[in-house]
Amino acid sequence: MKIFFCSSQATNSETDMFKILQKDLLLLFSDKRALAFKFLLPVLLISVFVLAFSGMRSDNDGPGIQKISLPVVDLDSSETTRYIVRQLSQIPSFNLEHVDSIQADKLVRTGKRIGVLVLHKGFSDAFSAQTPLPWELVYQEGRDMELGILKSILLPNLRKLNPFHTPDGNISDNSPANSGAPLDLSGMQLTFRPLAQEPAFRNDPWLVQPVVGIALILLLFNVSGIGGSLLEEKETGTLKRLLQSPLKPAGLFWAKMLQGMFISFIQLSIMFLAAMLIFGLHIEYNIPGLLLIMLATTFSFSSFGLLLAGISKTRGQMQGIAIAIILLMSALGGSMIPIFIMPDFMQKLARLSVNYWGLEAFYDLWWRQLPLRLILPKIGILVSIGLLITSVAYLFFRRFIRRLAS
C-alpha cells in the first residue's frame, strides 16, 4: 500500500490543529477559578506532603522538626532523678512534661501521648547500688511505629547522659577530675511496658489507618457528587422546575443533605463491613459509638458537598475545586499520611481538616477503645464543623438560588 502525503492538506491539518488548540486554551482560560485550582493544586499538594514528611527527615533541625511530647512521672523525686530529667529535657527532639501518675495514664490511654517515662521510687538507691534501675516507658499498645521513633531518639540520648557518681552516692554534672568515677551505663537499661488494656480485641492502628483514611477520602468524593447533582439539576433545568413547585428552597437544601448523609452512611457501612470480613477489623466494639461517629462524620462531610455546590458555577468547575480540596484536606488531615509522623506545626494545622477529626474519632473508637464519654468531644467537634459548614453552605445555596432566578 502506498501512502501519499499531500503537503497542502498537511498544512490545513496543522492550521486546524492550532485552531483547535487555540479554542481549547480559550475555554480553559475562560474559567479563572478552575484554572487557578488546576495550577495551584500541585504546588499546594507538594508543599503539604513535603511539610508532612519533614518530621521524618534526619537532617531536619529547622522549624519542621518533629518534637515528641514525653510525659515524665518522677515518683522517686531524688537528686538523681531530677538530674536525669534535667538531662533529658536538653534533648532538642523532646518536649518533656512533668505529670502525675493519673495524668500520665490518661494521656497515654486517650492516645494523646505515645508513652510516659516513669521513674519509680527507689531509683536513686538502685542507681547508687548499681542494681537494675526501676524505670520504665509505659506505652500505648499498637503504636509500634511511633514507639520506634521515640526509642530511636530516646535510647541514644540515654547513653549520652554520662552521669558521674559522687562519693556520697549521688551523681554529679562535674567532670571526672572533680568527682568520682564514671557510672556503668549497663545498669540504666530502660524497661518498655505496654499499658494494660481491658478489651480482648484490639485493632492494629496499621489497619485502622488505611481503612478509615481511605474511607474518609472516598466519602469526600461521594459528597462532592451530591454537590454535583445540585449543579446537574441547575444545568438540566429541573432545579428551576423544583423551585416553581410548592417545595421550599430550604426543603431542597435539606433533601440534598439527607441524600449525602444516607449514601455516605451506606458507603461507610459497606467499607467497614468489608474491612471486618476481609482484614479482620473489629467493628463490633461499641456499636452505639460507631453509629454516632458515622452520623457525625456523614453530616460534616455532606455539608462540605453542599458547600462545594454553592461556591461552584458549573459541574466542571466543581470537579476541579473538589479534587483540590479533597486531596489537600486528606493529606493534611491524616488520611494519606499518618498524623504522628508529621511535625508539630503540621499536626496543629491538621486540626483544620475535617478528615483529622473523623480519623481521630475512629481511632478513639477502634484503636484506643475509649468509652463513648471520652469520644463525645470529638463527635461534638465533627457536628460543630458540620453545623458551621452547613450554615456557610446554606448562605451560598441561597445566593445560588437567587442567581438562578435572575
Next chain:
Amino acid sequence: MLSISALSKSYPNHAALKQIDLHLQEGKMLGLLGPNGAGKTTLINILSGLSKRDAGTISWFNKEIATTDSRYKQSIGVVPQEISLYQDLSAYQNLLFWGSLYGLKKSVSKEKTDRILQDLGLYDRRHDLVKTYSGGMKRRINIGAALLHDPSLIFMDEPTVGIDPQSRNLIYNYIEKLKTSGKTILYTTHYLEEAENLCDRIAILDNGKIIVQGTLDELRTISKIQESVEILLYATELPVDIAAISAEYQHRFSFYLKDHALTISGSGIAEALPDLLSTMINQSLKIKKIEIKKINLENIFLQFTGYQLRD
C-alpha cells in the same frame, strides 16, 4: 382570575419588563407573543414564584398575592421552555415524582399519570427512559409533568419549540382539551399561527412592554389593518427605493421589504395597487408574484412593532 398591574423587572444591564399590565380571564387562553428576549420567560418566572419583581402587583381572584405562596403554587402548573425532566428516569417515574411534589396520593398520582400518558400518546412507552425519547416526545412529557396536580392556571413557555409536526399537533389537541376543561392558560410563543389558532386573547410583548392586547378581532380593529399584499420581485442589482414607492401612501400603509419581498399592509390597498405597481415598474423592478394576504397576526405584529416576528 389573575391580574398583573404595573409589573416591572430590571437586571443590571437592562430592563426586562416595563410596567406590564395583563389580565387573565378564568377559563381563557391568553397568548403572549413576542420575539426572543422580549421578556416572556421573565414574566413567567415572576408569575411562577421563581423570580422576584421589582415593582407592580399580582392579584389572584382580586386579592393581591405573593407568588411564593404555597397555596398559589399548588394552583399553578408551569411548562418550562427547556426540557426539565430527569433523563435517567422513565416518563412514568418522572410524572409520579413531579406529582408527588404537589402532595398527590400515590394511587391518585398513578391514575392521573396513566391518563396523561394516554392523552399525550406515550402510554406504550411509559417505562422507557426519557433520554431515549425523541425531542417531540420529551416536549410532551414536559407538558404532562406540569399538569399532574390538575392546576387551574397553566403557564406554558414556548412548549412547541423545535418539534416535529406530529408532536406539535398532539400538543395542540391536548391544549384544546385543556381549554375545554376550563383551564386558564398563559401561553408564550413566537409562532404567530399558534397564538392565532389557539388563543382567545393575544398580548404582544416587545422590548419588555405590552404593545397591545385583545382578541384577534380587537387587534385587527386597533391596528386598522384591512388587508395586506406581498409583492415578490425578481432578484435585481438595482436598489429598491421604498421611499419613492411609498411616497404617496406612507400615511395609509406600512411598507416592509425583506430580501425581494415587499409587504404592504393597510386599508384600501386594492385601490392603490395599480398606482403602486406602476411606480415599481418605473423603477425597473420586475414583479414575479403578487399575493393578497388575509389579515393575520403577522400583519398585526408588523403593524405594532415595525418588524416581523420571524426576524
